[in-house]
Structure formats: structure tokens, C-alpha cells
Amino acid sequence: MDMSLYPHAVAMSADEFMSWSSAMINEMLSAGTKRTVDKLTGPVWAWAMRNSMHPLHFGLACCAIEMAAASDTRYDAERVGMIYRSSPRQTDILLINGWISKKLRPDIRRLYEQIPAPKWVVAMGECAISGGPWYDSYNIVQGLDQIVPVDVYIPGCPIKPDAMIDGFMLLQKKIDAYFRRGVFMTD
Amino acid sequence: MSEDANIIEKPSRDDIVSLVKAEFGGKVEFIESTKKNIKAINEGRRLFMKADREVLHDLAKYLHDKLNFEQASSVAGVDWVDHMQVVYHLTNYCTSMVVEITVDIPNDDLHIASVSDIWEGANWHERETYELFGIVFDGHPKLERLLTPKSYEFFPFRKSYKLRGQE
């Protein structure tokens, strides 16, 4: 289990702790064919998932303009296999790139649930991380992790397109760690 | 000139002042701006009025029909703790003149005639002022919450409502 991504075990979200602990148990208990199968096929699934990340076409605010700029000619996000799909059924990354108002909470939660299982959430920009410049607003949710478990935070206001692609590089490392512990683990 | 003679396509500044004074007399008073080197005011493209609540709807109708003020740019609410205020900005495309009408409303009876039947553009501005200040616009076709979620009961922009950072 690559601990470098979890330098401080305290800050793990409940979901991450669950998957980390079940991975530990799987390491110890599993043996024989299941273990070797996981060991062999893990990197293949990881390579496939890493190189075809489809984020949801869902722009909220200023970082959405930079998300669009990330897929243009200079910072081509499609080089790493990222296409923006518009239906949540066919995506695996929920990308939140703006401030989240109280009116939007049920919609984001429903979108998160509609995305099929191995899914990740990327909080892009200060507003999604912690409410950003609208710290004292009555209508803004102060941070995305109050609604959905977040995997990668990309700081900046608004973030540069290359910072976004760098954030997705970090997410690729996390996808690797997720698959190295055995794909068909029900956590 | 448009078909019936009494619509003045390009009313000059003192035309408007004289006509409105003749029409509404004491109820509408004109405020002279004290600023010296603002280009728009020096070239006479701004006009500031203070009107009473009763006469507002007729004044708006008069400006719209007779003096060709085609667009209601904005309807703003202001909360002066002891009383409320609604500020209208009307624009005339031909002379690009902007008229600012401020109307005082007592705190206990927050009602004012809606101008959305004259200008369709003011419709959403009035809904927004209603949901943020609580000023009721009589005769508005659909006075509901627009920006804030339906479950909000309070009026956020009033001075009485404190933000998270304030006291």
C-alpha cells in the first residue's frame, strides 16, 4: 500500500479509511490464486483506468473557463485520454470547478451517485476546496467535502490549465494505488 | 418623429424637467448633482429625481410613453434601517439619457406599485428585490423567490441580517 499518498493517516476521510483498512486485511488474508490474479491484473486495469479518465462536462464558474482552456490546442487534455462526457453514466470523475451554492447541493449529490462505481471527485479551485473568496456568504457551501468525498484538491483561483492537468496526474497515481490492492474488492 | 405628435423622440434635459414638473408638480423633486468633473454629468446625460410612492407608476408610465424612455435598466433596493428605498434607472436610447428615480418606503408598509407591466425587463429585478429585501411589488405577475432557494424564509440583504463574518 503506497503510504506516500497518505502522509498523515489522521486526515483520511471515512471512505478512504475503509478502503485502506480493507486493503490491509486483503493483503494479509488473501493468498493463492486470488492474490496472484490481483497482483497480475491490477496494473492492467490501473493502466486502462489511468489512460481513459472521462470527467463530467459540468462547468460551474471561473475554473470552468480554465477547464475548457485545458482541452484546447495549447494544453491538450486529450493527450492523456481525457474527454468530457456529458452524461454522468459514462464518466468516472466528478469535476467540481466553482463555488457550490445551497441550491446546487442536491444536484451535485445526485450526480455523484449516478456515476458508476470506480469514481473519483476532483475539487478544482479555492471555492470548491473551502468556499474561497466567499467565506462569509449565506448561500455558499464552504467546501465540497461537506457533500461528496473528495479525492484530489487543486488549489488556485482560477487555476491555470496546466495546474489542472497536473492535478489529474496526481489522480492517476491515486488510481494506481486503488487498483494495486485488487480490483474486485467490494469496499 | 413617431406617429402621434406628443411622443418626443429626443427630449433634451430641460424638456424633461419642465414637462415632468408640469405633469406631477410637487410630488417629484429634482436633485442637482454636486460633482464637477464627471463627464456624463457635465454633458447633461444624467437626471436625478426623488418621487413619492403613489405617483411612481404614473411617472414611470409618463416617462415610458411620452418621453421615450424605452428601457428600465435596473430596480435596486436600499435598506436605510429606519426606512427602505427603491431606486429605478431608466434609459433613453436616442439621447442616451439615464434618469434615476429614488422612492422612499416606510418600514411598516413595504408595498410599491410594480412597473413590470410597463417594462418587461424590470420583472426579474423586482422579483430579486422582493426576495432579498422583502419589498412587495403590487401587480407583479409572479412575485416568487428567484435566486435564493425556495426554502429560505429570511430576507438576506436587510441590514438586520448579519453575515457569517459580521457580529
Add this chain to the structure above:
Amino acid sequence: MAYESITNFIVNRGYEDLIAMSPYEVYNLPYDIAVKIWESLGGLIAWLINLIFPNNGVSQWLISDPVTNGFAIILMVIVIFAVSFVFCLLMLWEERKVLGRMMDRRGTMVGLKGFLQCLGDGLKTFMKENVVPKAIDKKIYWWGLSLVIGTSVLLACMVPLSNRWFIVDYQAGLLIIFALFALAPFLILCAGWAQNNKYSLIGGLRAAELMISYEIPMLILLAGTVLMAGSFNINDIVAYQEEHIWFVIPQIIGFFTCIVCAVAESERVPFDLSEAEAELVEGWQTEYAGMKWGLIMLGDYFRGYVACALVVFMYLGGWSLPVIGGEDWYLQYFPEIVFLLKVALVFFIFVLARAALPRVRTDQILNVGWKALMPLSVINLAIVILLKVTGVM
């Protein structure tokens, strides 16, 4: 029984010995490949068993003629599917890279210069959770989906790559392909209805609308080709084009109309109304998640491959090359490769259309279909009849 080397245990027979059992009178390349595969595979198993129990019945049975023939047929179909599947992945790669280059960006760089991107997409969609919405019409939801993919794959395997690379040399060649092609819009309509989602319903209805506009001009164009070539059988059409002239020259109008209809048939961008990204989120594929959507995308590319193959058969002379004549021409070069290259060229035109043209509205495609494509195809038919009657062709 003394030790016997594997080769002389497997009776390496020439092709003629098998002629009696093989279902083909004509020499069929994939069947030949399949027979060789089975001889090595089955022969290996038989040899192993023979090592343990020398001279037993099973190993003799394994390499006897009927068994070889049976397994060869199964292996042949797998070989044919594998070739069309790999070529579809190549077309997907071609589309992503060419589209990228036209948009002045690099396209996918995953795997070797982007080719493994299709593999990555496929594997990823296989691993996704199978999300099925609760309030759907279960039977039609699943049957609609599987039939759409089924017909697409069936079509792709029925396309002969050359006169020695086919499953069945059926006499009604193009007609069967057209019949199966016309099935897809109905299944999309049913799948769209079954998903209990407003966007997919509208997408399904649009697929049916779209079909009305391009189906009849396409059939009249087919009539033109068949009339000129004299038979439905694809081998005869290609042979005719090889002797005389490619049908592109005399039926130039038909060629361009056919390209427009083929684009509409395979539902690609200028006419991709049923999966209109901007208005209907994902059109009829909205509720299909994970592997289902991956297979639908594959089905789309199979239908694109078959649409291009149709254009190549009808107008660009199938697998013949105008230059190299002679009787045993297929020994100098591979006609299959020539055919696939031509299909890739026509697909390039499709990708060019996708990069340059915006999406059409439903009423516009109906107008184009009835007011432009239909007259053009009738004119094309008139020219063919004229040439036929005056005996020029």
C-alpha cells in the same frame, strides 16, 4: 510406439485432401488459416494424449477430417471477427488522431502514439459498475441494446474483404447488408423508449426520423450499382468493376450522394441527431453506463466500418486495383489490405466531415433527404440505364 516427432504425427495434408469435407468449392483464406490453426492446436493435444496413452482412439479422433472441419469453421469465424474488430480499433485511432490534427492539437498519445487508447477505453468500460436505472422497461432495455450491438457486429463480419476472405459467398450480397443496416434505427427507437428518460426518448424518435430521409435514396443508389454490375453478388460487382471501370467514373453523382447517405446511416456528426451532444445530453445512450456504453460505441464504429465498406464496394471497385491485371494477381499483393486501405480512405472523408461541419436539424435532414438526395439518386439511376441501354458499359 516409438517416440514420434510432433510434425509427422500431425498429418500435414495439402488443401486438396480436405476439399471433400470443406463447405467451400472456392479457396477460402480464413478457412485455410483456421484449418492450419486447428491442425497445430488439435494436433498438439492429440500428440500429448498419444504420449501418455499411445495409440488411443481420442488422439486419432481429434485429427480426423470431420472434427478438423468442425473446429476449423468455429476458428474461421473467430479469425474473421478478430480482423474486423482490430480494423475497427484502427478506425477509432484514425478518427481521434485525424480529428486532433484538424483541430490543431495532438490527439491521444496513450500507448504507442495513441493506438492503445481504444484498448484503454474498452478495458475501462468493462470494469465499470453495471448501473441499471430502476424504472426502466427491462426487456426492451436489454434486448434493444444487445440487438443494436449484435446487428452491428454481424454486419461487420458479413463484409467480405476479398473473393477469398468471406464467410458465405451469398448471392444476394449487398441486399442482406442493407437489410441488416436498416434494422439499427428501430432498435435505437426501442432502446430510447425503454430507458424512461426524456432525452433518450427524443433521441430514439429522431433516429427513426433520420432513417426516413436517407434510406430510400440509398436504395435507389444500390439499384444503380446492381443494374450496372448485373448481379447482387459482391464478387460479381467487384469483378465487373475490375474488367470495365470503377463505378465512380460513370456514377460520380451517385458517389457523392452515397457518401452523404453513408454518413447519415452510420449516424456521424453532420447527421448524428439521435446522439446530439449539445441538445440531448447523450441522446439514446444516456442511461447506458459502463460496459453497455463501451459496446455501443464499438457498435457505432462497426456500423461506420460497414458504411464505408458499402461505399467502397459500390463505387471504388472493392479490392481491385486498376493497375495490376493478370490472372493470379492476388499472389503479387494482398487484396484484403487494398480493400481495408480504401475503407480507411473513405473513413477519412467521414472524419473530415465531422471536423468541418456542424450538426443538422431534424427538419433540415428531411428536406435534404427528400429534396436533394432523392432526385440526385434518380438522376444517377437514369444515367446508369442510359449507359446500359446504349451498350456503352
Add this chain to the structure above:
Amino acid sequence: MAEEKMNSDKMWVTMGPQHPFSHGLWTLRVEVDGEIITDAEPEVGYLHRGWEKECENRTYNKIIPMADRLCYSASMTWSHLFCKVAEEALDIEVPERAQYLRVVADEICRIQSHLMWLAAVGTDVGNLTIFLWALREREFMLDLNVRLCGQRLTTNYPRIGGVRNDMPYYFERDCMRAIERFEKSLWDIIRLTDDSSIFVGRMKGIGYITRKDVANYGITGPAMRGCGVDYDIRRDDPYDAYGEMEFEVPVLKEGDAYSRYMVRIEEMFQSCEIIRQAMKKLESIPKNAPYRLKVPKCIPEGTHMARIEDPRGEGLMYLVSDGTESPYRLKVRSPVFVNVSASKHMVQGVRIADIPAIMAMIDMCLGETDR
């Protein structure tokens, strides 16, 4: 009412907050009879953060970067508008060099905002190449932003009483190069859109608004100039250095989506003209001329109002100051807020496939709509 609703074959389709055509977060509930739209009901408020209430909790200088995030794709015009309102309250005249720098920054922001709109039109109509080519041109304009103001998108460049910094080294040469390159390559995109009959066919004849309705619904900006209203705040109600600029305001009479599209394309060319004139005049001003005035922290009492020509329409700010460090009340009039309210009228009787084309012509920017 219930049974009438039951057996009517109309269907309410929600083109919800997450929809490829919405370019931001707003919902358009549409009553559809087959494909023809009979009724529509826009719903906004998904990005509402009480911007005006938060301004009362900030000092004047802190509001400038907040004003950038009102309409994030045309941020320079909004912070410029806020500085103008504050300068009107202080009754000061901005030094000449600052006026021209503001005009240059405004026009660069207008070009990149129109290019972002053109990219959005590309995805709505289904042609991804327009999206990428428009963004490719926009990158060069953002590079100019980075050189002049320091940040790509939300530039935070104007200050109350002037601008943040003078032109950087060689900026004038880079600006001229970028403008020439832009004017040549904009013709490539025009060849993709105007010469393709499908694009013109999709745009013409939908989203009709008569000359009277435009003023009545309060639609301003290029959408208004596409319907025959010859009015541009930069020319008719000039502010800063726009008085000295000669440029021609494009006005078309047809009033459908295509004429609004043509107006914006023409405006991009006019912006290049303005930048050239402003750059020529900046050369004549001595290099060490002041570009910023010393301004007190507290703004005197009174009510003040300022207007500006935002790429999307008429932006207006009404400031009530009470002599302290932060404003008493700051009202922002956003052009898209009013244009969206008219979407119900624009969408009657068209097909679903036309909604993205019509809504693209309003050039949605939901940050300023919901404030």
C-alpha cells in the same frame, strides 16, 4: 387542471443545471409538443452567493478582485466599472495614461470574451473545430493579459484612481503582433462558420425579437444591436478615453440569431481598431506620465452610478457610500440577468435543436446573473 395535464400530449423537459448547452448553471424547463416548444421557464440562482451583501463586509480595495469574479470571462470590464463608480464618488479624473491603458485592457478582454462565446457557439451547434480554433486564438489574447495585468483570466488590473502598473517592456510590439495575427486567423474561423450552409441554416430564422420587444425586455449589448437598436455606451455615453476613439458600431436589422452572431464577429474587428488607435495615442504620452492617483481610503457620502459596455450588454453599478471604508449598498445590474429573463420569449415555437443556438447568442455568464 390535473386531468387536463394528464391527457395533454405535451411533455415538460428539464434542460437542467448539468446540461452541455447551459454553459454554467441554469435550468430551462421547456414544454415540448413533439419537438416544437410551446412554453419555457428559465430558473437561475444556482451560483447565487450574495455578492452585493459581501461587498458591504469588504473595504473598497478588496472589492476589485471580487468584481473580477462577477462575470469571470469578461472580468476586466467589471472591475473597471467598480473603479469608475468609486472614482465618480470621489469626483476625480483618472490621468490620461491610465485611461488609455484601461481602454486597451478592456478591448483585449472584449476580444477574448467574444472568442470564448464563439467557442461556446461551436460546441452548441455541434462543430468542435470552431471550439478549438477559437480557444487557440484566445490563448494569444490571454498571453497579452498575462503580460499587461499578470493573470490570465481574472486580471485585477484597474485600481481606484488609475491602473495597477504601466505597460511592460515591449508590450506595444507584442500587442500589435497579436492583433495582426488575430485578424488574419479570425478569417479561418469565419470560413468555417459563414461559408458552411449548415451553420447558417441552423442560425437563420430562429430567436426572432422585434425592435420594440428588445427595449421592452431590456435586452442590451450585441443581442440588442442585432435587432436594429443603434446604441453603444462606448460611443453614445463615452467614459474614459472612448471619446477620442473612432470606431463604427455594427447594427443589423433582422433580429434573428444569425444577425446577433454577425454583430459580435464585427465587434471583434472593431476592437482591434480601437486597440491600434489607443496604442498610437499611448506612444504620444510621455513614458513617465502618472498612471495612478493617490486616493483616500474612505469615500465621502452620497449615491453614485456608473455604466459600461460589457461584451454581453450594459453593465451598471449603483453605489451608496456612507463615508466609511466599505460601501453601504452596491447594486450591480448584470446584462445577462435581463437577457435570460427574456429567454422565455425568444424560445417560443422553435425546436429543441434550436435552443442551444438561441441561448448561445445571449452568451451566458452565470456568475454575474446570480451575483
